[in-house]
Amino acid sequence: MSQKVAVLGTGKIGEALLSGMIRAGWAPADLLVTARRPERAEELRTRYGVTPVTNAEAAKTADTLILTVKPQDMGTLLDELAPHTPADRLVISGAAGIPTSFFEERLAAGTPVVRVMTNTPALVDEAMSVISAGSHASEADLAHADEIFGAVGKTLRVPESQQDACTALSGSGPAYFFYLVEAMTDAGILLGLPRDKAHDLIVQSAIGAATMLRDSGEHPVKLRENVTSPAGTTISAIRELENHGVRAALIAALEAARDRSRELASGNS
Ligand SMILES: NC(=O)C1=CN([C@@H]2O[C@H](COP(=O)(O)OP(=O)(O)OC[C@H]3O[C@@H](n4cnc5c(N)ncnc54)[C@H](O)[C@@H]3O)[C@@H](O)[C@H]2O)C=CC1
Numbered sequence: 001m002s003q004k005v006a007v008l009g010t011g012k013i014g015e016a017l018l019s020g021m022i023r024a025g026w027a028p029a030d031l032l033v034t035a036r037r038p039e040r041a042e043e044l045r046t047r048y049g050v051t052p053v054t055n056a057e058a059a060k061t062a063d064t065l066i067l068t069v070k071p072q073d074m075g076t077l078l079d080e081l082a083p084h085t086p087a088d089r090l091v092i093s094g095a096a097g098i099p100t101s102f103f104e105e106r107l108a109a110g111t112p113v114v115r116v117m118t119n120t121p122a123l124v125d126e127a128m129s130v131i132s133a134g135s136h137a138s139e140a141d142l143a144h145a146d147e148i149f150g151a152v153g154k155t156l157r158v159p160e161s162q163q164d165a166c167t168a169l170s171g172s173g174p175a176y177f178f179y180l181v182e183a184m185t186d187a188g189i190l191l192g193l194p195r196d197k198a199h200d201l202i203v204q205s206a207i208g209a210a211t212m213l214r215d216s217g218e219h220p221v222k223l224r225e226n227v228t229s230p231a232g233t234t235i236s237a238i239r240e241l242e243n244h245g246v247r248a249a250l251i252a253a254l255e256a257a258r259d260r261s262r263e264l265a266s267g268n269s
Pocket residue numbers: 008009010011012013014034035036037055068069070071073076077094095096117118119120171172
């Protein structure tokens with residue numbers, strides 16, 4: 001019998017995962033979805049051929065439940081699921097901050113829980129998903145999570161104690177790059193370029209730099225040094241970045257993201 005997987009709270013991340021699983025060969029007939037609004041559930045059925053169900057039906061029917069609601073909505077969802085979820089279901093949480101113990105305390109004793117932090121490049125099969133086991137999750141459970149999230153990009157297993165740091169780095173990471181592109185495009189405007197041309201120049205430079213980081217085997221410092229000619233243009237820009245404390249700002253920013261992830265664990269809204 002085929003294994004059924006349900007995505008509960010199918011918003012941006014849930015849909016990105018669902019669409020990637022289908023691209024990777026999962027049969028839509030084996031995929032269930034839940035959504036708060038009926039129009040959203042119908043949209044998912046039309047777009048992907050998956051079956052919308054209630055949260056309780058998903059818990060009763062699916063072997064694996066992937067919970068992709070906001071951290072602040074997780075307590076309410078678990079209240080709804082707990083009476084209907086047998087202890088042999090694999091529960092995978094995609095929420096920032098919430099520890100596996102939060103789920104273990106609210107579900108039947110012994111329920112296997114896996115915590116995953118993915119990111120939005122799941123939409124283009126370039127996600128970075130970081131996976132950790134709760135106290136009852138087996139190697140087979142982790143392998144199943146690897147298989148699901150492997151459909152949308154790379155996966156990495158880490159101890160749960162590192163999840164908040166990973167959330168700051170790769171979970172939120174794409175936003176920092178989008179922010180940089182936005183700011184550098186503004187700089188292009190200041191320098192007199194039309195916005196669309198500035199955008200294209202920066203995006204292609206980002207793609208080129210990202211490909212070199214991934215494929216060249218060189219350290220980022222070496223790659224940057226190769227761009228930085230003596231008495232040239234790049235070093236003039238780097239001096240301004242250092243003068244404005246950009247490195248320190250990035251370190252502080254990621255520390256703040258890590259701290260916010262920790263706060264979400266206590267249900268802070
Ligand atoms: N957006 C991002 O870049 C990332 C988000 N995450 C995590 O993924 C989770 C989802 O984030 P997004 O997809 O951005 O949020 P979203 O708001 O797009 O999706 C959450 C969905 O859950 C639905 N929902 C809430 N309570 C429900 C319930 N009881 N039953 C059924 N549906 C319910 C909402 O209507 C919404 O459509 C969050 O926990 C977030 O921490 C993780 C990695 C990256």
